[in-house]
Structure formats: C-alpha cells, structure tokens
Amino acid sequence: MTASDFDADAYIRAAAPMLGFDLDEERIAAVKPFLLIAREMAELLEAAPVPEDTLNLAAVFDPSCGAGNDGA
C-alpha cells in the first residue's frame, strides 16, 4: 500500500469510535492530512534497511529500581 491509495477517510471513520472519539465531518477532514503525512513517514520507515528478522527497539525497559529511579 502506498500513501496515495491509503483511504484515510475510511480509516478515521473506523478508528474513531474504537478509540471513543466522536468526530464530526469537519474534524475528520482536518485529521486526514496528518494521517497522510504519518503514512508517508511510515513508508520511509518500512523501507529503512534495518536488519531483517530482528526487533531491536530503541526504548528498552529497565527492570532495576536503583537509587533516584523509581522504576515507574
């Protein structure tokens, strides 16, 4: 799927109720461009040459609760 054939309008109408958002037509139209920008960014990420079959995420949970770190 490319950004050009991504149906942002349909996606918003499906996702909004699932998230508890009650969006009118004006809001749906206003959110759409931002979803399209995000889709373009996601395409860049999908094409990034990260090592295959790995999932090394930048955010790593630290299970320790050292001094000055409440582990929250």
Place this chain on the structure above:
Amino acid sequence: MSGIDPFAPASQVAEAIAAGTASAEAVTRSALDRVFAIDPAVNAFTDVTAERALLQARRIDADRAAGRPAGRLAGVPFAVKNLFDIQGLPTRAGSKINRDLPPADEDAVLIRRLSAAGAVLIGGLNMGEYAYDFTGENAHDGACRNPHDPTRMAGGSSSGSGASTAAGLAAFALGSDTNGSIRVPASFCGVFGLKPTYGRLSRAGTFPFCDSLDHLGPLARTVRDLALVYDVLQGPGDGDPACADRPIEFVTDSLEIGIDGLRIATLGGYFATDGMPEADAAIRSVASALGAGGPVDVAGAAEGRAAAFIITNVESAALHMENLRSRLGDFDPDTRDRFLAGAMLPGPWYARAQQTRRWYRDQFARVFREVDVLIAPATPFPAPEIGRRTVELGGREVLMRPNIGLFTQPISAIGLPVCVVPVVGAGLPIGVQIVAPSWREDLALRVAQYLESHGVSRFEAPHG
C-alpha cells in the same frame, strides 16, 4: 539593573552581586520592572513570580551581609518554560486544560538546583501547547513575538525561553526540546541553546510531551552562561526514570581549551542547504572558521526524522486520550488534529519507528569513529512572519510547520548533545547546530566557545 545592563551575561551579574557592587534585590527589581515594561510587546511571560523572586533576592543579600558564601548564580534572574512545575502555580504546559490542575506542590528538580545556586526565578514562559509546536504561536496565550522583529515568530515550542533571553528580560531561561524546541527558538531569536544528551538532565517535575524524546536544557546569551547553568543543572535523576544518573561532568573549566586536535566536519546529504540562502551562509561561515572537513553523509537521517515524527505523534496522543474524548474543544486548533491523528496510528508503525531509531543511531556512531564534532544548520530559514503557513524551500512552496524542524529532528531522534550558536551576519538571526557524540556536551560547548571568541558567533541585542 543597578548599573548592569539588562543584556549583561549571567556570569557578570553573579560576580557583581558576589562582590557587592550590586544587590540581588536591586537586580531583581530591575529585571521585574523590565518585564512589566517590555513584555507586553513580546509576550514571553505567562506568569511573573515577583513576590518569591524578591524574597529570595533579599535572602541572598542577607547571606552576603552575614558573610555566607554566595552561590555560583547568586542573584541571576531566570525564567522557565511553563511546563516546569513552579510551586503554587498550575503547570499549564501552554494549554487551557491544564489550568484546571491543582497548583504544583514544589518546584521542578532543575529549578530547585538553580535556586540552590542562588539563581532567582522571575516567572513562567509562553510556549506552544503541550510543546507540540515549532512556531511560538498559542491560541490561549497569544503568539510569543520575536524581539528582533515583533511581526515574526519567536520559534517553538520554547518560544518564551528564546524571546525572554533575547529581549534581556531574563539572564537565561530553561526550555525543553523533543524535536527541536530549544534549538529552533535559539536560532530564530539569536541566542545560544544547549540540548544535552538524552537522559543527562532530570525531567522530574515537568509536564511531559513524548517520553522517548523529551530533553530539558538552557538558553543564554553567551556560551559561558550556558556552561555555568548546565553545570548547576547536572545531577541524579531524582524521579526521572529516563535519567542516566551519570556522574556530573563539569564543562565550564574546559571551555577555553580550543579546537586543536578536534576532527570537525560539516553534515551533508540530508543536511545540505541548497536553496536556503541564510542557512547556507551561516553554515559556510562556521565551517570556514573551524576549518571543517566534509561534507559527511550519514545514512538514515530522513528515516530517523520519520521515526521521531511517529514516536512523537503516538506517545503525545496517548498522554491526552481522556481530554481528546471529553474536552476536544479546549485544545489549541493547531495541536488538536495532530493529537487525534496520533491516537489512530497503527501499533506496528510505532514499533518500526523505535526499531529504525536504534538502527539510525548506529549509523551516526560509525561517523563519530572518524569525526569528533559535526556541524549542521539549525533551521532552514530565519524567523518567518507570525501566521505564515507555507514557505519556499529550494524553489518549492512547502508547508511551514513540518519543515521548521527539518534539521533538528534527526539529531534529537537519537538524543545527541547539540549546542546551537547564533551566527553573525546581515539580517535576522539564524543558528548552526554543533553536534557531538553522546555524553560529550563538553566538545559542543568548546567549539561554540571558539566560535564566540573568534567573533563568528555572538548574541546581538535587538534594535530599539
């Protein structure tokens, strides 16, 4: 300011007070008077903490009279972006919604450290709502105006931090930077700004934007002031789980070492400044003064920026879910629809962003095996007019807001330390980023000091 001009460096103010040639109370009164006289035209301040400031100033003067040693920043007036907790005030974070929060019980950790060093808090500063902004515009508090030209943006989201420092209302200010929010106002307002390494400074007692990318740091009118303040700010996490709790690594004493032996290069490729005349002139001036090599191309900058975009959008939206459901009309229209979009992004996009960010960090690490310091433009252009929505870049008319952070976002995406320096030139100010490897703020500041001492970079007071 008791014979000290409002643009005097913080270091000079502290020396004068320590020497007894100026009193902290007189300096504080003068700073407050200036805020009341000038800020209506700048709109940098949202709260003025006059009473506590004068109380603290009198205490400093009493301590000095009693022979007790003065702190390193004794009597220096400063202000903070209003996402920092200030005891007795709700932490508004640029929003209308947060004004309903109870007042903060205590100051943020970094304010407490500055107060302990004698710095005097004079107020909270304007910012883009919930820090999701590069312009300094705010629907609730009004646009923060650029002191060099009040028809232009101060830059955001730490708009008041840049503007108050440039206007001589505060000797320095604290801001936050997730995608460029210290570096953009520093560039537009012509002041120095330091975004330290991710995890260096405690964020405890500040209202978050995006946990994976949020940094705090100072803005000042000289490199020495930036270093003095940064040295005071360092310390343990004190409640910030992301703080690395590294030992304090002072930078002020190494400022004058110079750049001999440092391998410095210009970032090219993604960071090229074709079609951006002001940014191009600034980067050429700095590169020439430093004898920089390059240009060096780092793989993955566009992907790193994309990762920062997705991570910011998802994490910030998650923070505001309940208010997006129940108080949508109370958001700033310029943040509302972006938060809504962020709430809807698919989980795999977020995971891929965090994965790509880690890969991209490794690309930068390779470059830093061959180079000690990199230079890059801070913003593609100087401060645009307030309200402007598009800009011409490289001969194309493009949307303004997403492109202001074009050069800052790929650096903060991987948490590298950066000092923005204002470059001397004709016209409006514009900055250059001095980028160092993680935990090497000292290198960025040394290079900045070299540029300032050689007249390539300096703060210039606004005319009029």
